[in-house]
Amino acid sequence: MTNKLSHSALNKYQTCGVAYKYHYVDRLRERVTSGALILGSAIDAALNEVLLKTENDPIDVFEKKFRFARINNKEQYIPETDLVVYAEKDFDYDLLDEADIAQLENIKNQLGFPEDIKEVVTKASNLKKQYGWKNVVPKYKRMYSLANWLCLRQKGILMINAYKEQIAPKISKVYSVQEEISLETPEKDKIIGFVDLVADLDGVKTIIDNKTSSRDYDLDSASVSPQLILYSFALGVRDVAFIVLNKNVIKNKTKVCTVCGYKAAKGSTHRKCCNEVNGLRCNGEWLEKIDPRIKIDIVKAQIDQEKQELVLDNAAQINSLIKQGIFTRNLNSCKTSYGLCPYYNKCWNKKDDDLEQV
Numbered sequence: 602m603t604n605k606l607s608h609s610a611l612n613k614y615q616t617c618g619v620a621y622k623y624h625y626v627d628r629l630r631e632r633v634t635s636g637a638l639i640l641g642s643a644i645d646a647a648l649n650e651v652l653l654k655t656e657n658d659p660i661d662v663f664e665k666k667f668r669f670a671r672i673n674n675k676e677q678y679i680p681e682t683d684l685v686v687y688a689e690k691d692f693d694y695d696l697l698d699e700a701d702i703a704q705l706e707n708i709k710n711q712l713g714f715p716e717d718i719k720e721v722v723t724k725a726s727n728l729k730k731q732y733g734w735k736n737v738v739p740k741y742k743r744m745y746s747l748a749n750w751l752c753l754r755q756k757g758i759l760m761i762n763a764y765k766e767q768i769a770p771k772i773s774k775v776y777s778v779q780e781e782i783s784l785e786t787p788e789k790d791k792i793i794g795f796v797d798l799v800a801d802l803d804g805v806k807t808i809i810d811n812k813t814s815s816r817d818y819d820l821d822s823a824s825v826s827p828q829l830i831l832y833s834f835a836l837g838v839r840d841v842a843f844i845v846l847n848k849n850v851i852k853n854k855t856k857v858c859t860v861c862g863y864k865a866a867k868g869s870t871h872r873k874c875c876n877e878v879n880g881l882r883c884n885g886e887w888l889e890k891i892d893p894r895i896k897i898d899i900v901k902a903q904i905d906q907e908k909q910e911l912v913l914d915n916a917a918q919i920n921s922l923i924k925q926g927i928f929t930r931n932l933n934s935c936k937t938s939y940g941l942c943p944y945y946n947k948c949w950n951k952k953d954d955d956l957e958q959v
């Protein structure tokens with residue numbers, strides 16, 4: 602019998618054999634998903650339009666994919682579902698525009714909250730931390746989900762526009778987008794995957810994986826990425842790169858005078874406009890504005906044959922272990938800086954009511 606493994610399956614097996622078995626063999630999935638995943642796939646879809654220069658507006662594609670998405674094979678309306686769990690850093694009030702704030706005010710009043718938007722979201726976030734998302738009262742869930750979704754939507758739009766400005770000019774030729782690769786190990790097992798992009802980047806044919814992340818990638822992350830190395834081998838392309846869109850928006854806050862239009866110096870602490878007009882201090886009220894920027898890093902590497910052999914040998918071994926039914930627990934991966942393993946409760950508390958079979 603031969604086995605078919607994707608890059609993410611290999612990754613999962615190496616994180617924890619039992620998590621692999623629950624996910625791929627028993628097909629158990631968390632009922633909820635993360636805002637990061639929904640955002641990532643909506644951005645991927647939009648970037649494909651940017652790269653292929655189709656007639657579709659990338660932002661429209663993003664809007665649609667971010668609004669309606671499938672969670673465990675069921676389509677959901679993302680702004681209102683409680684099946685998406687957001688991370689602490691997702692919410693950033695400063696990014697909301699007037700329409701967003703009006704929408705939130707409206708829902709807030711409907712639900713009967715006397716506090717302001719920020720206070721409600723903070724309270725919901727504290728309830729989530731203290732009791733877990735599933736135990737948060739529905740009306741708090743509703744406000745918290747919408748507020749976070751609106752922020753991520755703004756971040757997504759900023760990221761797509763930043764990609765257009767910063768990355769698209771560096772790409773002179775696109776060979777393929779979302780190309781499927783398939784490799785065969787000596788035991789005739791298959792390794793499959795989808796390559797985000799193969800393109801001339803700064804004039805060099807490169808295998809590219811677009812990532813959205815809230816942290817910076819290490820300089821050597823591309824050179825030791827099993828994913829990029831597998832793709833490099835499959836396509837016979839030596840140059841690889843991660844393009845990392847940082848989700849932490851750089852806001853460049855500025856204060857502009859509502860009376861004379863004067864722009865305060867960076868870091869100014871004046872409470873009112875300090876501009877002098879005809880020898881008199883203006884003292885107009887400030888309007889706080891942001892000039893948001895997205896940091897995009899390109900992390901490049903060249904892959905040699907030794908690295909390819911290392912990764913391919915490893916993949917072949919994993920395939921062989923899976924075929925023998927060997928699924929070893931990695932108890933060090935239950936709780937990491939990225940959060941809890943989806944199967945944490947199943948393993949440690951013998952409870953699986955947060956899981957469903959797909």
Ligand SMILES: [Zn+2]
Binds near residue numbers: 858860863884885
């Ligand atoms: Zn002024």
